[in-house]
Amino acid sequence: MAATPDLSDRDIRVLALVADGHSNAEIAAETGWSEHTVRNTLHDLMTRLGVRNRAHAAAYAVRNGFI
Secondary structure (H helix, E strand, O other): OOOOOOOOHHHHHHHHHHHOOOOHHHHHHHHOOOHHHHHHHHHHHHHHHOOOOHHHHHHHHHHOOOO
16 A cells, blocks of 8 residues: 555545445535545545545545544
């Protein structure tokens, strides 16, 4: 895995919503962002965290105390 990255409030909010089981559409509705922005944010997060998928990203965030 990658070194622990600096996460913005926006990143942490998205990770928390993913961990709560929300879909991209639900995250977009909750945040007021477009689904495209949510997808891009998740892709960027997964790349920076060095994880394979949403579940892995959520688990990583929980294990490392981000959420």
